[in-house]
Amino acid sequence: MTGRKHEPRRLLTVQEAAKLLHVSDDTVRRQIKEGALEAIRVRTTATGRAQYRIPTAAIDRVLGNTALQLQEEADPFEPLRQAFAHLTDEEREDLIDQAVQWARERRPVEQVKRAPALSEEALRERFAGNSLLEALRKDERDER
Incomplete structure (x- = not known):
């Protein structure tokens, strides 16, 4: 072989x-x-x-x-690998940290607005008649 x-x-x-x-x-x-x-x-x-x-x-x-x-698809990171090839590990880390900091400064983080959490009662009301919910309720009753 x-x-x-x-x-x-x-x-x-x-x-x-x-x-x-x-x-x-x-x-x-x-x-x-x-x-x-x-x-x-x-x-x-x-x-x-x-x-x-x-x-x-x-x-x-x-x-x-x-x-x-x-x-065959080209490796999109190949130019970066070539550019980073001559750098030491420390220089690479510094460059990556600088790039991340630059990106964060230019793109503000958007706040995600979430709906208020529903109570257990509201969830049960909303999903009444749902077969999966009914199966879960049956399992809860069986465990008791």
């Missing part, structure tokens, strides 16, 4: 693959049936149509390494 980690494959729907390949869904299905495009049959719909999932690697082979770049 090798020491490689298992990396899960990203699977695309027929529609997603068609969009990446700039072809119709029917063209993708035809390529799958002809064996020109690798796919995994996941199920058959109630109407009898086969449902497939296409590995991104198969699209990658067709497009020449561009599909994964288009399909």
